[in-house]
Amino acid sequence: MTRPLDALFAPRSVAVVGASATRGTWGYQLATGALAGRRYRRVHLVNPRGGELDGTPFVPSLESLDEPADLVVVAVPPAAFCSIVDDALATGTRAVVGVTAGLPGPRVVEVAARVRAAGAVLLGPNCMGVFDAAANLRLLWGDLPSGDIALFTQSGNLALELGAIAGRGGLGLSRFASLGDAADVTAVELLAACVTHDATRSVALYLESLGDGRAFLAAASAVIDAGKPVALLAAGRSAVGARAARSHTGALASDRAVLASACRDVGIILVDTPTALVEATRVAALRRRPLSFGPGNRRRIGIVADGGGHGVIAADLAVGAGLDVVPFSAGLSARLAEGLPATAATTNPVDLAGAGEQDLFNYARIVAAVAASGEVDAVLLSGYFGAYGVDEPALADTEGQVADAIAAVEVPLFVHSMAPDSTTSLRLVERGVPVWRAVEHALAAIPTALRDPVRGAPVPSTGSPGGPDVRNALKRAGVRFARAQVVTTLAEARQAAVEVGYPVVLKVAGLAHKSDVGGVALDLGDEAALTRAWEAMAARLAAPAYTVEEMVATRDGVEMIVGARRDPSFGPVVLVGMGGVLAELLADTAVGLAPIDRVAALRLIESLRGSAVLDGLRGRVRVDTGALADVVAAASRVATDRPEVAELDLNPVLVTAEGAIALDLHVAEAA
């Protein structure tokens, strides 16, 4: 997957097949775009009906050229597409860009295979083109601003909006590719090529399907390790059109939750809107200077503003983004108060209360003091700074000096400025301080920028075929189950109850949501109770099989759910959550890519909102969280090893001070 993509982004020559002199057509847009680069490469326009554009005559076919076109972009009706591609390959073309839409799926697969076999690459078909700023390559509808963001998208019109957003924000693209049907060149391949593409300092992706999620994460991880932030807008993972789940785990470990977890681990900035996608790339500025990142879980942010409004709004948004707006120590507050007016707020957020306006160096002094305090992991400066020199040109020089002083702090510094494109703001960016126009976009990017990605590329998902006996596999992996026997008659049930030991539980076998249908009878103390329960259940459900199980007292334990499912992009994923009907409704769950070990499982468990219950909240018994982590790790291994398991629920898993015991298992096999 590391083919050179130079023919796609920096071809020696270009041919546009389907060129047109009629404004508003694809053939016209591509031809004018190609001609704009003719100072840098030969450009051929192909149209069998003849004609010319801007002094360049149309030639009838690719064969009639005096050289092979290195890149051929094809915008012809679907019926003509494949033969054009074959012509191109025959003449030695190394890259084909398929704009043509409406090709039948099997034809797309066939033509992609022929392109690959010829050692060439195919972008699309059904794509919106390709762009490379440094190579002056512009083969697309419309135009895009130049800059240092690599943009790859699965939607054409959205790419135009993203380009417009970048342009309005003073940003631009190093390269762009529209994926279309992605029959050959994929997002993963494009992403991987960014590692060594010097003109790219960050990557923005719009994807509706990730393809091989593990390969995607590995590629993103390599780009991030190369110092280039990766932001992802992944649409279509909301509840709309969600998968039909066949288990609790299936319902709780949503596609969105799995993606969010994977992105968090690898350090991809996951966003929800086109604007946030573009704006997230600004964190790349941080790489322009060495910074001191503290150890561990870095979330403490100090906020500085002149005027209360900006500070308070930033603080509210920071809390919403999961950052800690830590209270400052009395000592730090006292140091900040020196030289500030009595009306200033010297707690977090800091309000200079006009002192910034009176002497711009107060900004530098306060930012430096907060940054050097050891009490925060990062500083956010929000509001007017950057705009003083715009509103009052006499202040521009001083503001620039203050910017230099601010940029010298050693912790990561983020700025929201009312004038993000001012000389002062651009000076901050040059010195490694990202500057945003909207404070919410700063705060959307900061948490990921502060977090260390999990080291090591994600493990590819493998699965060795295994037998159907998932319960035994889980037992071998160390999961304890309540004693249970499968029975089909009342006589067998009575015998099983004696062996298991009264009191027992009677359950209908093989159903999820058993209690919904009255398929569970608890705490049957003797044979009479068992018989009554059997007769009632059999009359109602007429099920082929039941189980008689040990009755486990739940009073001193915490009910949890542990599960796994197979994600279409990421393969096996594991879930742990608070159990019980109510907790499930409230969906307090955490997910991770399987397999995971005990340490990673403990991290998932600790991320639950309700995890304090496990630690003995309010006079409760502290339960054995390590035993629960072992169950989670075991479930993740079993799900990984057995591709035939589509969904798996251990629900509930009762966790007590003595250990963890699974009270029920439900497995859905892949179709």
Next chain:
Amino acid sequence: MTRPLDALFAPRSVAVVGASATRGTWGYQLATGALAGRRYRRVHLVNPRGGELDGTPFVPSLESLDEPADLVVVAVPPAAFCSIVDDALATGTRAVVGVTAGLPGPRVVEVAARVRAAGAVLLGPNCMGVFDAAANLRLLWGDLPSGDIALFTQSGNLALELGAIAGRGGLGLSRFASLGDAADVTAVELLAACVTHDATRSVALYLESLGDGRAFLAAASAVIDAGKPVALLAAGRSAVGARAARSHTGALASDRAVLASACRDVGIILVDTPTALVEATRVAALRRRPLSFGPGNRRRIGIVADGGGHGVIAADLAVGAGLDVVPFSAGLSARLAEGLPATAATTNPVDLAGAGEQDLFNYARIVAAVAASGEVDAVLLSGYFGAYGVDEPALADTEGQVADAIAAVEVPLFVHSMAPDSTTSLRLVERGVPVWRAVEHALAAIPTALRDPVRGAPVPSTGSPGGPDVRNALKRAGVRFARAQVVTTLAEARQAAVEVGYPVVLKVAGLAHKSDVGGVALDLGDEAALTRAWEAMAARLAAPAYTVEEMVATRDGVEMIVGARRDPSFGPVVLVGMGGVLAELLADTAVGLAPIDRVAALRLIESLRGSAVLDGLRGRVRVDTGALADVVAAASRVATDRPEVAELDLNPVLVTAEGAIALDLHVAEAA
């Protein structure tokens, strides 16, 4: 509170006291602003040191003027402020704008009282000025764009940012006032005046404290009833610096939750960012035409886009905003499919798959079909529409005709366009269709725009002084408690247990979080068990009093929490939530302004994520939700009637099929 504010926003004459010819000072900014309006009114510049600006000489004092200045804006050092105000009042000034900062609080109160006594109004002090577009009044730092939004803020620098955001978005302000210390003129008064201010079509507010929350809601409600949307950015209500809570209710019914609930009822659009505040005002366009709003809870939205990306992103955001992206019926999908390519998506969201580009009238046809289907309450069109005429001028005429056809639909229509300031987009706005540049801002405003506000202004909070016996008041209001007796000795406890009837519960009296300290012993079946529990508890806690209570079996019931607290802005508020340690951690609660009746209480209960448990989820017993609603209503009345109650917890309230019973009560009295 309905004083005329014409002297503030449209004065007959203006004097600037503290005028200056030095650039970059407040005196200069105010004087140049005042002079910009001299075609419309007389302008006097006052500075005892003399000088002139732009041909207008400075006069030494207000007394030396040949007429009273109708409005006086004061930007002098704090020591001189009060005497200047007195001078102004003595000469007949009707409005004073105090820019001066740093006045001691008591002086501010005194001077405000003198202004009111003189029948005049005071804005500020410590404010950033006032602006009125129609009156050509500009007395502030910087400048603001003209338009139809009334903006009132508690932060000066933020107002400049809000003005810049509006200007960049093609919006502007009808009037603006900076509240400063709000010693006389308040946000409530300014808001109320918007009802009859014809140039104002929407209101944007930035507030850090609401003052009298009920009066604020009543004023906002009147503005909304007058057809003018109200948007609110209320900062400082996050967890940072939150109140120290003394009960579960205090912790769960956060300031933010109370505000969100109140805004939802009244129809105020509550936002988190400056950009969202400005953008929310665009819904005002809906009032330009009569629309058919369906009955009840309107959340069903149909989404139309050309190209998959925009539709899928909008759908994800719509789900996040609490809207229903309903699946379309087979019949509607079939109607949409006529004339669209086979690759089009005719479910919700609709993807025209290029058909919009090929024939712009397809946009009108599809939007009209979705709008008329009866399957949605509103339509969102997202993406390229509005930009065709910009990118290809030959298409502008056709696009305008399509806009007219689109705007004729009878359900509310919202548009996200890549060119929100194009001729086509402005035509949509003129015809009552709001158009946003960013789809997230459309979706932030839509839910409130579709919801009917609760009719009738909020009831003012009153409180008649009552006795301390809250338990008896709750009993009289119909709340059932478990039988209980207060005891101080083991002998009393034994006697009480006989009267209450074994099994009993022994609790330490008068503590919240009893179980945290081992202050609860459950299910004591006989005197021996009671004695053991007493001895253990007494040895550990040495408390002065205990209670012996009826043991209520919780197995077939659902534990809930009901509470009330006194909000600093809104007065008494009531809370209902899922009970139990875990549910509290997950904070599944709903709050409302007290008092509420049974019907409103049921609505709160139904809004809980876990409410399905009450209705008998998964084979559980359906419990008596009405009885729970009665407890909620009773708690809301008792809290309203007794201002001495700061916080009140009924926790847990056990709800069974037979009714609701409160198992514990904790009351915190106001200090």
